[in-house]
Amino acid sequence: MSDPKIDVRDLSVFYGKKQALFDVGLAIRERRVMALIGPSGCGKRTFLRALNRMHDLSEGARVTGSILLDGEDLLDERVDPVEVRRRIGMVFQRPNPFPKSIFDNVAFGLRVANLVTSAGLSDRVEESLRAAALWEEVKDRLDESAMSLSGGQQQRLCIARAVAVRPEVLLMDEPASALDPIATEKIEELIVELGKKYAIVIVTHSMSEAARVSDHVGFFYSGKLVESGGTKQTLESPKEKETQAYLAGRFG
């Protein structure tokens, strides 16, 4: 197997004096979907947010260990977190489009990074909207406010926005949890599709979703990574007893 895209070693996260994540090690591979599961408060979201240095934005948060992106530690204090976030995109739990037009939402990341000329901009916007399976629905109303879209469309717009800068890794924080079943299905199809191109890390509270979209899973419990492995094998025959108990629905 090739080197992992992201190699996390001994990752611990503290909020003030409280430790939220304990010495987590996990490898995330190119063109694979990794699902993070576990009961609420288990640290899976904390882990996800460490990957693109979102903790830099919260006061009192401290991260130790290392996260190697293609062999380089992105936690190194000399690394500009902005650069990290341009390479590692993120989609949030609740759709959070900017109160701007559909076009401007998708173009945002390109504009702030000054990535393409204005001539190339509309091509990239179209490409990204197609990649998010939204193009056909919005191609005639790109100038309308993103707020006019339905919840599911907004979330696909956020995905289009995230892939527009052609990130190397895509992080998704329960991207379908705020949506209705039909929109959820569309998002899940999209994740599978995108998983062919990107390394994707997705936090989910739904075992069935993890089973449908992911290649690997990591099970978190009380701030620790309890076990990880291939999705099918881990979900069907977990090794650890916490995982077994969780999957049996005894807590969560």
Add this chain to the structure above:
Amino acid sequence: MKRVSRGDWLLSAATGAAVVLVLGSLVAILGAIVVRGAPVLSPKFVFGSPGADPADGGLLPVILGTVACTLLMTVACVPLGVTTAVWLSEYAPRTSTLAGIVRSAIRNLAAVPSIVFGLFGLGFFVLFVGGKIDSVFYAQATGPVFARPAILWSSLTLALLTLPVVVVTTEEALRTIPRDVREAAFALGATRLQVVWRVILPHAKSGIWTGVILAVSRGAGEVAPILFTGVVGWQSRAPTDARDGFMHLGNHVYLLATQAPDVERAQPALYGTVVLLLLLTFSLNIAAVILRHRSRAGARA
């Protein structure tokens, strides 16, 4: 029929009466003034040039002076205030000592009496800053050039007075922006400045406008800070230079009410001027209230 306890009735009656009293006096004040002042507002009275007697009206230079002073003040205070609010809300750690110092300075600034701003404007801007400019650049001049009361100094004094209004309103507007929006922008690889410029400020636009309008309204109505820093009682024209003295509606009300050559004859002009001043500040306030209401409703939606 529902039985209302006597205590409940008494409480409602007492508190309701207080509200009626307050609103009643608001209506009474505005009514008494507008009824007498509104008929005076002819185009000649408002936009004419003044004659020998202020009682004849001709408020154009007074209005121009007020507008010029207020505009200068706004130009000085809004960038300062918005930047301060942005620093407090987007840059400074919420619990940092430095932010605490700035916050308490803003509070103090808001509490300083307006007449003390007048003393400060005279002591600092006119005498100190103006004096320094004169001694460096106008050493040959026979009289003071910058070291005398002028519209520039009045505007800067007012800018500091209204600074807290802009800071507080803007910060409040920034605080209503959901965390999601900031995180989305950061996650897309925007730098902090890009987040502020492209997301936060556009998002807070109506809140910032509310602050600007409130500041303008406050600044336009203050008299005490300009008494010694630039306002003049009577001149025939509007200021054309930042170093000129200027006439001001608020000061004009004060003068007409207390120093008109012929009090009885000046009454109509006085009411007319008061209505103009109220029109200026009050309409701005109503606009701010509506805008604020809308932006709050927008933040909830």
Add this chain to the structure above:
Amino acid sequence: MVPDWPVVLYSRENSSGTYAYFKEHVLKKADFVAEAQSLPGTAAVMYAVSHDRYGIGYGGVSRGHGVRLVPLVSKTGMDVLPSARSASSGEYPLARPLLVYRTTERGGEVDAFVRWLGERPARALALEAGFFPLEEGT
């Protein structure tokens, strides 16, 4: 029959020249009582006195449009009204000249202005504004 009632004094603000003059020449350098109301202008004094049955005040005659002037008793025992003649002759006891100070050297525009002040058009303007102009040649 007027009941016993305190007389209300209306004075000018202590930043005015009229105040200082009155204090020096009428009160002979004594203080006003603390209760004297300080008003910012002669007009305000007139307004206040006209609305107060028991009020008394003083002010510059130039601002005295539409009021009846009260004669004062001069040194010679005559009732004297303020006028151009009684003021410049010194007969009216409370006349005071309006002085023009200059901060610049002699010559130039300022000289011309000061000369102009003594001429006929300026005197006409002064009269119009309610002041008593200088006698010709003074």
Add this chain to the structure above:
Amino acid sequence: MTALARPVRGKPRPSLLGSTATPRWERIVERLIAAVAFVSVAAVLSILAFVAREAAPLFWEGREHLPDLILPRQWAGYDAPAHVWQPVGFPPKHDVVPLLIGTLKITGLAMLVAGPIALLSAVYIAELAPRRVREVVKPAIELFAGIPSVVLGFFSLVFIAHFLERLFGLTYRLNALVAALGLALTIIPVVFTVSEDALRAVPKSLREASAALGARRWQTTLLVVVPAALPGIAAAFVLGFGRAIGETMIVLMASGIAPVVDASPVSSARTVTATIAAELGETARGGEHWRVLFALGVLLFLITWALDRMGASAVARLRRRLHGPEAES
């Protein structure tokens, strides 16, 4: 394995360490933003410094006059030692006590009028009013704050003075009470807004608990909600008091500005602010009178600063009281 492992569109990605997404000028702009934020700090400090600068020589130039600023003295022409403010006189008399008395008298009266009215209104709006009424009345009361004080001064001078004269037949048409009523109009919105906020900050659970125990509405309001909000209400009064002390134009126009030393609410009064506004314009720079006026400015600054601190700490106390010691300040 190298940092260039994955070529993107033919272009190699530069190393994370080597690339700076945030340009250097942005760091400079950040510094500037922080610097601008401190303008307010500089402003507060220089207000104190530059007002004090004009006042300070008082303490080494005319030291023998210092006791006269606050102590009664036997002046020629007076029957007994007295507090006299006659800064243009022979000799000038700069006793500030009459001004402090005037200030306290007028602000005290104004608080006496404005405080209860504002508090009752706040109780009505926060506790009793239907939502639709609140949404109209609250901004309407706040609009009061938008009336320039010179307009309220004019209103007091003409209407309130006339009204009181008709009602009571007062000796002094312009007096402390007239100014205080005008002043009350400016502090009502302050006291109202802050008290209303404090009342509304009281958690709903307290009201429900009280109701569940069988308390009537008035009992809940007066015995539970108002006491819980008390520190906030105290802050409202302190802030209103600070505002009243600093107000200038109303007292300048409506108080009769006479430096009287007595306790009557209907005699004229001269406040610190009105004194500065009325006298500074024609005062020679650097003279003793000038310095005393600036010293009064310093005094005003310090008083309002102290009141504001008191108000702020009362609000913080309210927050701790309602939300426990963990509450963010």
